[in-house]
Amino acid sequence: MGTDSVDAPHMARPFAAIAPLRRSPxxxxxxxxxxxFEAWFRDHREAVYRFVRFRVATREIAEDITSEVFLKAxxxxxxxxxxxxxxxxxxxxxxxxxxxxxxxALRRHGSxxxxxxxxxxxxxxxxxxxxRMLEDERKRLLMASMATLRQADQEILSLRYGADLxxxxxxxxxxxxxxxxxxxIHRALERLRTAVAKQSNEDG
Amino acid sequence: MKDEHRTGIGSWPDDLVRLDCELRGIxxxxxxxxxxxxxxxLIDEHRRGRWRRTGFWRAVPRRRHLVAAAAVIALLTVSLxxxxxxxxxxxxxxxxxxxxxxxxxxxxxxxxxxxxxxxxTGQREGTASxxxxxxxxxxGESPDIAQPLAATLPSLVDPDEAQRTVAEQYPxxxxxxxxxxxxxxxxxxxxxxxxxxxxxxASSGVGQLDxxxxxxxxxxxxxxxxxxxxxxxxxxxxSIIFRPETxxxxxxxxxxxxxxxxxx
Numbered sequence: 296m297g298t299d300s301v302d303a304p305h306m307a308r309p310f311a312a313i314a315p316l317r318r319s320p321x322x323x324x325x326x327x328x329x330x331x332f333e334a335w336f337r338d339h340r341e342a343v344y345r346f347v348r349f350r351v352a353t354r355e356i357a358e359d360i361t362s363e364v365f366l367k368a369x370x371x372x373x374x375x376x377x378x379x380x381x382x383x384x385x386x387x388x389x390x391x392x393x394x395x396x397x398x399x400a401l402r403r404h405g406s407x408x409x410x411x412x413x414x415x416x417x418x419x420x421x422x423x424x425x426x427r428m429l430e431d432e433r434k435r436l437l438m439a440s441m442a443t444l445r446q447a448d449q450e451i452l453s454l455r456y457g458a459d460l461x462x463x464x465x466x467x468x469x470x471x472x473x474x475x476x477x478x479x480i481h482r483a484l485e486r487l488r489t490a491v492a493k494q495s496n497e498d499g
Numbered sequence: 500m501k502d503e504h505r506t507g508i509g510s511w512p513d514d515l516v517r518l519d520c521e522l523r524g525i526x527x528x529x530x531x532x533x534x535x536x537x538x539x540x541l542i543d544e545h546r547r548g549r550w551r552r553t554g555f556w557r558a559v560p561r562r563r564h565l566v567a568a569a570a571v572i573a574l575l576t577v578s579l580x581x582x583x584x585x586x587x588x589x590x591x592x593x594x595x596x597x598x599x600x601x602x603x604x605x606x607x608x609x610x611x612x613x614x615x616x617x618x619x620t621g622q623r624e625g626t627a628s629x630x631x632x633x634x635x636x637x638x639g640e641s642p643d644i645a646q647p648l649a650a651t652l653p654s655l656v657d658p659d660e661a662q663r664t665v666a667e668q669y670p671x672x673x674x675x676x677x678x679x680x681x682x683x684x685x686x687x688x689x690x691x692x693x694x695x696x697x698x699x700x701a702s703s704g705v706g707q708l709d710x711x712x713x714x715x716x717x718x719x720x721x722x723x724x725x726x727x728x729x730x731x732x733x734x735x736x737x738s739i740i741f742r743p744e745t746x747x748x749x750x751x752x753x754x755x756x757x758x759x760x761x762x763x
Contacts (some may be wrong), residue, residue, distance in 0.1 A: 327542040336541065340534060345527045354530065362537050369541055434525055437518075456522040482516050491518070 332372055336384045342458040343390050349441075349457030350394045350449060353453075360397055364390045380467070387458070387468040391450065398446070440490035444448060448483035453479055571737060613736050653688040653735055656720040668715040669741050670707050677743040682712035690730040692721040700736060712739040 308480055311405055328336065343364055348357040368375075441449060454465045462473040462480075469476070510517070578584040655661045673679070683701025686694045697716040699709045714738070723730040 328545055332541075336538065340537070341513075341529060344533070345530050348527045358530070358533055358537075361533075365537060365541055366544055387662060412721055422729060433521065435524065437521060452522065455527065457527065459523075481511065481515070484511075484518055488514060 304387050315499075328369075329372060331382075332369060335368070335386065339383055340365070343386055346387065346390055346453050346458035347394055349453035354399070360390070361452050365395050369391070383464065384467045387454070387460075391468070394450075395446075396462060398474070436491060436494055437487075440494045441487055444483065444486055445493070448486055451476070451479050452483050452487070474499050553646045586686040622708050627704075627758055651722075651725045653692070653733055655693070655719045662705060662720050664718040665715040665739055665741075668711040668718075671709060673705070673707060673741070674743050678705060678708070679703075679741040680708050682709050682739045682741070683733060683736065684712050684716050685736045686716050686719075688721045688723060689732050690723050692723040692730075694719050694721060701738070703741070708741050711741070715739060 327333075340361070344357060344361045346363070348349045348354065351357050364386065368386060374383075378387070384446045385459075389454070439496070441452060451465065454460050454468060454486060460468070464478045466473045579588065680703030681701070682699060682703045683699045684697055686697040689695055694716055697713050699713065702714075704711050721735075724733040725731065
């Protein structure tokens with residue numbers, strides 16, 4: 296899989312998650328939600344979903360947890376203080392806690408959150424059926440290997456590659472410096488590389 | 500992708516750069532209808548206003564037993580601040596300070612008519628005496644004296660002077676006529692120790708004696724009752740005994756028709 300074939304569809308996506316707050320005002324015909332919340336929902340929903348989807352096994356669970364994140368944010372909207380954190384940081388904090396609670400519940404019930412079945416929804420831009428199968432297999436290997444990493448590595452990789460956040464945004468979410476984020480991502484990728492090699496050997 | 504994303508990536512080895520590109524190539528798309536479904540759910544939640552019920556009020560249904568216990572404790576606390584309720588609790592629990600069970604604390608023994616007075620022995624004639632002032636129940640400010648926490652009850656400042664005060668009010672005419680009797684008196688002893696609003700609760704049968712008892716009561720001086728070190732008003736009940744001069748001391752129990760002093 297070449298770099299260009301991967302980057303092209305990815306780069307073409309509009310990443311609303313990194314759009315500044317209130318860049319576009321709430322539609323006047325949409326008074327059903329608080330205006331601020333409406334904008335947050337529109338700008339950050341996809342990023343939150345992708346972050347969650349990188350951490351959990353199935354699309355259904357990802358949808359449930361994403362719903363829970365925004366419902367919780369709506370219920371505690373009055374307690375949000377814009378002086379303390381940006382809306383995106385606040386939402387991702389809720390999302391991280393929701394994912395952590397989910398994984399903890401799985402462990403409590405004896406389930407492993409790591410699952411070989413956890414395959415992201417494949418992109419459909421592969422040029423041929425054969426290439427697409429190879430690409431899907433590679434993604435399956437990557438996700439299976441990522442699932443064997445420790446939680447901190449999975450989290451920071453999900454924020455980077457799932458939610459598509461930059462170093463500074465990840466740093467705000469995790470409460471660390473941007474340099475520390477870069478170092479952690481580099482180390483997480485090194486561990487992922489080792490895990491991929493190990494997984495490849497196991498798969499034969 | 501933001502440039503910041505790639506900060507420092509130039510120093511990475513090729514395999515890490517390739518891994519970075521592969522991971523960024525993983526596209527996770529939402530289900531088409533998910534955004535609209537979630538938004539509809541959020542609107543429904545917002546309209547129903549459940550999001551306003553946060554914090555404590557959201558926890559109430561789950562902690563109703565704790566809320567009930569807190570309500571009972573609050574009710575008990577408030578009720579104990581109401582004197583009649585507190586007095587009822589004291590009586591229910593048999594608290595000794597609530598009843599007239601220990602009148603001996605209130606007045607010295609010599610101010611009380613001894614049992615020998617009842618059988619007519621050892622008593623001076625032509626005198627009057629006081630029984631032990633004891634807390635009154637159910638009258639006026641009586642709940643105060645039923646306080647379980649009451650530290651002291653009122654007492655006579657000078658028992659001898661009190662005896663003289665009562666004797667002075669004994670009408671001479673009745674003394675010489677050999678008419679005596681016992682008058683039960685209820686009086687409010689104020690925080691300053693002054694008696695007020697005296698009333699006859701047990702008549703002697705002789706109006707003049709009752710009137711004399713009321714006059715004598717107004718002349719008594721008390722040390723006020725205290726609670727928590729602070730003087731408080733209290734109602735007390737006691738007997739004033741008028742003994743005629745003509746009565747002869749004699750052993751044995753007095754006959755019914757003889758007007759001998761009796762304590763309540």
